[in-house]
Amino acid sequence: xxxxxxxxxxxxxxxxxxxxxxxxxxxxxxxxxxxxxxxxxxxxxxxxxxxxxxxxxxxxxxxxxxxxxxxxxxxxxxxxxxxxxxxxxxxxxxxxxxxxxxxxxxxxxxxxxxxxxxxxxxxxxxxxxxxxxxxxxxxxxxxxxxxxxxxxxxxxxxxxxxxxxxxxxxxxxxxxxxxxxxxxxxxxxxxxxxxxxxxxxxxxxxxxxxxxxxxxxxxxxxxxxxxxxxxxxxxxxxxxxxxxxxxxxxxxxxxxxxxxxxxxxxxxxxxxxxxxxxxxxxxxxxxxxxxxxxxxxxxxxxxxxxxxxxxxxxxxxxxxxxxxxxxxxxxxxxxxxxxxxxxxxxxxxxxxxxxxxxxxxxxxxxxxxxxxxxx
Numbered sequence: 001x002x003x004x005x006x007x008x009x010x011x012x013x014x015x016x017x018x019x020x021x022x023x024x025x026x027x028x029x030x031x032x033x034x035x036x037x038x039x040x041x042x043x044x045x046x047x048x049x050x051x052x053x054x055x056x057x058x059x060x061x062x063x064x065x066x067x068x069x070x071x072x073x074x075x076x077x078x079x080x081x082x083x084x085x086x087x088x089x090x091x092x093x094x095x096x097x098x099x100x101x102x103x104x105x106x107x108x109x110x111x112x113x114x115x116x117x118x119x120x121x122x123x124x125x126x127x128x129x130x131x132x133x134x135x136x137x138x139x140x141x142x143x144x145x146x147x148x149x150x151x152x153x154x155x156x157x158x159x160x161x162x163x164x165x166x167x168x169x170x171x172x173x174x175x176x177x178x179x180x181x182x183x184x185x186x187x188x189x190x191x192x193x194x195x196x197x198x199x200x201x202x203x204x205x206x207x208x209x210x211x212x213x214x215x216x217x218x219x220x221x222x223x224x225x226x227x228x229x230x231x232x233x234x235x236x237x238x239x240x241x242x243x244x245x246x247x248x249x250x251x252x253x254x255x256x257x258x259x260x261x262x263x264x265x266x267x268x269x270x271x272x273x274x275x276x277x278x279x280x281x282x283x284x285x286x287x288x289x290x291x292x293x294x295x296x297x298x299x300x301x302x303x304x305x306x307x308x309x310x311x312x313x314x315x316x317x318x319x320x321x322x323x324x325x326x327x328x329x330x331x332x333x334x335x336x337x338x339x340x341x342x343x344x345x346x347x348x349x350x351x352x353x354x355x356x357x358x359x360x361x362x363x364x365x366x367x368x369x370x371x372x373x374x375x
Contacts, residue, residue: 003048003059003066007041008174008196009166016161017045021052021059029159030134033116034151036163039195041082042143043114045163046367049141054106065106076106081114086287092123096130099138109138116142117149124151131157160241165194175203191324193306198299211238215303216327219334223373232367239296239363243289251285297363301354304374307331308347315340349373 005013019027032049034042051058051069054076060066066076078098080091095111103109113119117209118126131140131154140158144150147160171189174196176182180203191212193201201208215235258281262274310322314335322328335343353370357363 002061003051003055003070005061006048007060008071009170010041010045010163013045013161013163017049017052017370018058021049029328030138030141031131031140031158032153033147033149033158033160034141034143034163035149035160035182037145037194038167038206039192039199040163040165041196042145042163043079043112045161046112046114046141046143047077047079048245049071050074050108050110050112050139053108053110069110070103074106076103077106077110077112078110079114082118086150087113087119087123089120089126092119096126099130099140100135102135104139104285107137109135110141111138112141112143114143117144120150123319124154128153128157150233152338154211166196168194171196171199180204187326190321192325193308193323195303202222203226214305216307216324218304218371219307220330222371224375225372227274228371229368229375232364232371235297235300235367236293239300243297247285247289247292254281254285293363294357297357297367298354301350305347305350308343308350311335311338311348312340312343315343 002102002229004018007014018252021031032046034045036042047070048059051061051066054065054069054074055063055067057063065074069077072079078095080087080095082091095113099109099111101109114250115132134140142150142154142158146153150158168186171192171194172182172185175188178200180188183200184203188199192202202212218231218235253293255278258277262271262277264271264274306323307327310324310327310331311334313319313322314332315338322331324331356366356369368373
């Protein structure tokens with residue numbers, strides 16, 4: 001299995017990247033921008049490309065260069081992502097310094113930024129100069145959902161590789177190759193809407209499948225204002241609890257390491273300036289938790305969008321199959337009881353909720369407004 005086989009349903013992108021790896025002077029450049037919808041495999045494409053550049057055989061998937069690159073341990077491949085809301089200028093400057101170094105073991109110094117859309121304005125200014133005047137044997141790989149998510153001065157200097165949403169059959173085939181039972185693989189691939197990571201989670205983690213069932217039961221429970229408020233509270237509280245379960249251990253570990261570095265052990269007083277460093281750490285941890293909560297709430301909106309998409313499909317006869325086939329009876333009853341115009345307004349309410357969350361409206365208020373509109 002080569003590194004290119006990991007790019008499910010991306011034949012056009014693979015052709016472009018393999019030409020660059022082969023040394024085609026018209027195909028290779030020093031800066032790349034990978035774009036595509038969530039789950040399309042932007043970061044996987046960037047890592048595969050980096051592996052192909054380091055591999056003597058162009059991405060065989062079996063050599064040490066391929067294995068370490070895909071695992072994120074190759075000394076000449078730096079991967080940056082963020083658990084917070086943004087990538088700041090200090091982190092970008094560290095990358096720029098790294099980009100000026102010569103490769104140690106590989107043929108290229110590859111720098112992958114998985115969340116290029118989260119780079120701050122000052123960070124983008126620092127990155128621009130490095131891309132305009134690249135060091136020899138250095139290649140930048142930026143990943144973002146769309147081209148418009150990256151500032152124009154940077155994207156205009158990158159070669160763009162657009163990824164597409166993989167087909168359900170391609171995702172199902174991948175899951176089957178990983179040992180998932182065929183029927184479950186097909187079902188998970190269909191309801192995941194082409195998101196490979198989500199399909200894999202649905203097929204292998206019972207708690208993810210159970211959470212999906214709870215979310216899809218929301219429309220049938222919207223019987224009054226009280227239920228709308230209760231379900232909004234449930235959605236937000238569940239997301240916050242999940243965030244705490246994941247981030248609290250990390251927070252404690254990071255706090256302990258900082259206190260050890262500052263000499264705050266065995267009852268010793270905090271040195272001068274320690275309170276500022278602790279405050280900075282707490283702010284970063286708060287941003288990480290906030291992003292985790294936002295991502296969890298976004299998954300609720302994605303499930304509801306798929307549900308009402310199916311309702312609209314039944315009402316208009318636009319497609320032969322339902323995405324959420326396991327909820328077919330409920331979807332058909334709801335479709336018969338409402339109109340397509342009503343369903344479209346409900347889909348608009350979900351979009352408005354997502355936009356509200358992006359502009360930092362309190363999640364509780366955003367979800368209450370949406371569920372009232374859905375009811």
